[in-house]
Amino acid sequence: EEVVVFAAASLKTALDQVASGFEAETGHTVTLAYAGSNALAKQIIEGAPADIFLSAAVNWMDEVEKADAMVPETRLDLLGNSLVLIAHGKAAAPVEITADFDLPALLAGGKLAMALVDSVPAGQYGKAALEHLGLWQATEPSVAQADNVRAALSLVALGEAPYGIVYATDAVAEDNVTVVGTFPADSHRPITYPAALLTGAADPADKAFFEALSGEAAGKIFAAEGFTLLN
Amino acid sequence: MTLDVQLRHRFGAFSLDLAFTAPPGVTALFGRSGAGKTTVVNAVAGLMRPDEGQISLNGQMLLNTRAGQFTPPHRRRIGYVFQEPRLFPHLSVKQNLLYGRWFARRRSPAPAADFGRVVELLGIAALLERRPMALSGGEKSRVALGRAILSAPQMLLMDEPLAALDEERKAGILPYLARLRDEFSLPILYVSHSATELAQLATTVVLIGAGRVIASGPTAEVLTAPATATGFGLSETAALIGVTVEAREADGLTRLRSAAGPLWLPGVEAGPGSVLQLRILARDVMLARSRPEGISALNILPVTVIDLTGAGDEVLVRMRLGGEVLLARITPRSARALQLSPGAPLYAVVKAVSLAP
Amino acid sequence: MTLDVQLRHRFGAFSLDLAFTAPPGVTALFGRSGAGKTTVVNAVAGLMRPDEGQISLNGQMLLNTRAGQFTPPHRRRIGYVFQEPRLFPHLSVKQNLLYGRWFARRRSPAPAADFGRVVELLGIAALLERRPMALSGGEKSRVALGRAILSAPQMLLMDEPLAALDEERKAGILPYLARLRDEFSLPILYVSHSATELAQLATTVVLIGAGRVIASGPTAEVLTAPATATGFGLSETAALIGVTVEAREADGLTRLRSAAGPLWLPGVEAGPGSVLQLRILARDVMLARSRPEGISALNILPVTVIDLTGAGDEVLVRMRLGGEVLLARITPRSARALQLSPGAPLYAVVKAVSLAP
Amino acid sequence: MTDWLSADEWAAVFLSLKVSLWAVLVSLPFGLLTAHALARWRFPGRQLLNGLVHLPLILPPVVTGYLLLLSFGRKGMIGQLLDQWFGIVLAFRWTGAVLAAAIMAFPLMVRAMRLAIEAVDPKLEQASATLGASRFWVWLTVTLPLILPGVIAGAILAFAKAMGEFGATITFVSNIPGQTRTLPSAIYSFLQVPSGETGAARLVWVAIIIAMLALLLSEWVSRRVAARISGQ
Amino acid sequence: MTDWLSADEWAAVFLSLKVSLWAVLVSLPFGLLTAHALARWRFPGRQLLNGLVHLPLILPPVVTGYLLLLSFGRKGMIGQLLDQWFGIVLAFRWTGAVLAAAIMAFPLMVRAMRLAIEAVDPKLEQASATLGASRFWVWLTVTLPLILPGVIAGAILAFAKAMGEFGATITFVSNIPGQTRTLPSAIYSFLQVPSGETGAARLVWVAIIIAMLALLLSEWVSRRVAARISGQ
């Protein structure tokens, strides 16, 4: 039996491991299609043959739900994430992210790499956090917006931008960056990764994998990759 | 086969407005550079749509702008040797030659021309596998000639097809074109600047100047009419005389019968009984009051003066030779010395060799 | 100005291997289609690099494959009238004509040819604002001719420049080319299939056959040598006779002095004292044992037979005329009737008009 | 050799090859027709057609992909018609990837062919017509051989573009391994993973090698064609 | 009219125009040179150059952008040299967007020009040389005018591509409003949020209108050039 999963691209590392564990255990095949949550949502609305959707943003899951493309009672917030400030290199000094944190001085003319602040979730959370801390106005001219979190991470890893705002999960695996601070959880809406079974999911394997996502084995893997488990 | 052409067209300052009828045989379009010859030929081929006009071949309308009728070029079955070679660069010489035949086969069963014969005649046997890019100028124009002939057309258009060829090659091809004209009754519209080619081949001449027909009619008439004769260049003014081949004599000369008596000519290939047209250049005719003796010229013909026309520094003398017209160009001084006047009896001295085509 | 050419080149089955020297004046390259004329001209222009060879103009090496020396075309200052027009399609006729002048100005101050004069001579004044695409075949070749002449070259290459032109136009252009040759001492390498053009213009003839030089030398010699005369086409075999203009007589005829006595000719434009070359076609010469009387021919010259050569159905008679050679083509029958043999004294009868160039 | 890439990666390579080849093959006739129409015919809407052809170039690929999804998707107008009438489904299939690649590559193909057609001397086509060839035969025996280098250039540009097409493809048919996961999608996936650069680099090299081979092949074919014309 | 788009959106439109025009202008001489070299010269490494030129077409744009970042970024080899020697900084600047657009559009430009150069009859160039023109002048007075339609086609293709370029640009210079936020970036942003389609559609129309105008202009210029050649 084949399970087709549409998942936000940022889940790839963890989800690949979860899936291969599940395959080994059950003999089912899990096909994972990664792309931006927005693209996946639109495809699902247009009738993509997917069984499970893992979104990186609540609003795109809402869209799918509005279009009656998912089974509403299966929707759950699977994972959480936190937002961190990263710096280039391995030896950056940690900072305290509070209301009197002087981010512009820290940047010293360099850029702050973020995902698109108006459209990509990570960017939206980051902007909200900076606004909450009263830092946005002073920082805005220095923000280099990349088209996704990963690209923002790359900018910092390469040293093109001295600092960046990414998910904690992204920072974990990149050697060339250091997490210098974590944004307070109350500075932005909770970062959640909702999951749902889609209306096209018929066979038992789909349900099995959907359940496995909340299972213990998967939880370990997700946690190891830096996610918080919401279930 | 008769071709009827009536055209009216403007190209900026140049305007074409002419009509002529080409009876069976070869019709020569003669005229100065820029007179409109190629334009006429293009219209007949269907490559140019004139502002106004009618073209019919053998009663079949090819173009009638009034009725909005237009037969596309490929349905006209008119072979065209363009002024420039226009060979297909991506095909070998052989493929170029056979190109039209393939389409012809689908329409008519019997091709007029034989591939081997044409290739031999044009001297292009060694070039068959080459590409056009690797040919000399004259070689290209020979291939273009062969390509049109081999397309088994019901009519041929030739725009200065021999301009790039040497005399020897021309001398070989002209009789072949004459054969196409006669044996296969292939009508030909022939553009040329050479009065020699024209006299050898053309049955009808249409003299064009600045987009208008200046004169047209049977070749002999147009060539000898004083009003038009000079249009062909003085050195080429000539008369055409009909003769019948009688016999080939022992020393290789052929005896011909003309309206005015026997003539002897070397190098005649036609057999006894054939009817030929001899072109006698006005410059080749010498006049004498009495029959000259002890002279190398074999052909001495009794003639009567019709009239004398001054042409530049010279005098063009028209004479009656049997029922036909002979022309001679002489100096005014000789005209006075011989006391020429209409009606005067004379002897025309024509060297045998100068009759050879 | 002397051009020295020595070439060796292979094109597949065709091989070129020749050497010749072109002295000042016009050197004609004469030969059948595919003989290698264009190839030679291209090598002189620097557009073709032969496998082996040396070319020098006036002592200046343009090419020496041994020494690895090669002067690029634009430094040779050699004007080239190509066999096909090759006009620049994006430029107007006027811009085409002036194209070379701009580069010439940067090198030499005095252009040999005057723009207005050339335009008038070629009859292209009305075309100046047109694009080449909108020209007739002959118009294109005239523009190409003008373009090369106006580029103020130190030498001209002309590959059949007049092939697409009518007789009248040719008759106008040829004397102009002769003037360029004489007044501006512009050496010209001239390819042509026409013996008429060649005799009127060429000082030297190089006869090429299948990539080899068959004969070369002063025009008069090559044209009258029995071995080569037939190479030009029998109908064009001719002798060249040097004459001096004496006076224009009352009736428009001009008296000329030749080595063998006086000659009369219509339409001579050169003034008294000018030295001219007359081309007397072998077919225009009639022979008589005694001086004929009461005949329209004005020029009756005493000659002595040198030798007789059989050529096809005919006999070519070479005769001494003063210090020069005259040719006559007659039938074997006439040769017998006149009892011709070397040393026999004869009268050569030449019609005045047939002497006109 | 086979160890060098994982099975999934090989699958992506072969899928990309398959998609690109089909994209070129399928769009070739339409490309020729469009190029011919733009070069030779004068008809109302010509400029519109010209604009339409260029559209995929002007729009961000994602937009093109999104428009494709809207019209050719399961719920899309054309998509539904195709499904009902011919049983053809494009969305989320490799055939859809072919469509996306073909459309993205179309402007490049058409431009190259159009330039070639405009360079053909109409005098040769006239000569062909006087020898009895109808329009169709003129085109087949004269025009087509003469524009062959341009057609090849157009096809190879289209192939290269199809090999590299990403935005429209992932938007229209997603990134489903073994089905619609092309080489660029695979590369993208790698770039989404921290330290995925080495994996991406491997695939990039594969892409480069394939493209180079295709280019060499096309150059060689073009040269042969040109040599045939110039006579040797 | 101005109300129709927000100030930010107008800024994106003008930036895209500026970037695209500069990309075309800057790459034009290099494009001509490269096209000429590929069409006419035979040198070792010719195939390599050909491959290199096509690379941006074959690779997913993001990869190209990433490679640009690696080499032209602040820490990149070339980027550092440019900065030290000429004080030129490309990363995060609109000039960097120009570079990205130019490189992405380069293969299209070169192909069009190359086809045009290959179609020029060398016999005309020979004629020019015999009239005294050196190589340079031959090129300027004969070759260039004859390839003008191809050059225009190449430039317009490049312009269209530059207008639509997204992946490489955003990867290399990010999306800084007013500095590097081009029209495609703006459209992309809209597509990232639910119900952003209407906003995206508005910008898509702007892109289409600009591109259409550019196409019409280029067609008109091409036709004038062709008319000059065919004589009327």
Ligand SMILES: Nc1ncnc2c1ncn2[C@@H]1O[C@H](COP(=O)(O)OP(=O)(O)OP(=O)(O)O)[C@@H](O)[C@H]1O
């Ligand atoms: N590129 C080539 N490859 C092979 N053969 C060639 C090439 N160019 C010319 N030739 C051959 O070389 C010979 C000489 O050519 P050339 O053009 O010099 O002749 P030509 O004397 O000018 O003839 P024409 O009077 O017909 O113009 C011809 O037989 C021709 O077929």
Ligand SMILES: Nc1ncnc2c1ncn2[C@@H]1O[C@H](COP(=O)(O)OP(=O)(O)OP(=O)(O)O)[C@@H](O)[C@H]1O
């Ligand atoms: N497209 C055009 N636009 C303007 N004028 C043209 C065009 N085509 C031809 N002409 C003019 O029409 C006239 C007739 O041209 P045509 O080609 O019929 O001449 P032709 O008699 O064949 O001359 P040639 O013997 O030189 O080939 C010429 O004066 C030419 O300049």
Ligand code: MOO
């Ligand atoms: O949907 Mo994303 O790629 O995690 O922003």
Ligand SMILES: [Mg+2]
């Ligand atoms: Mg003509």
Ligand SMILES: [Mg+2]
């Ligand atoms: Mg030649």
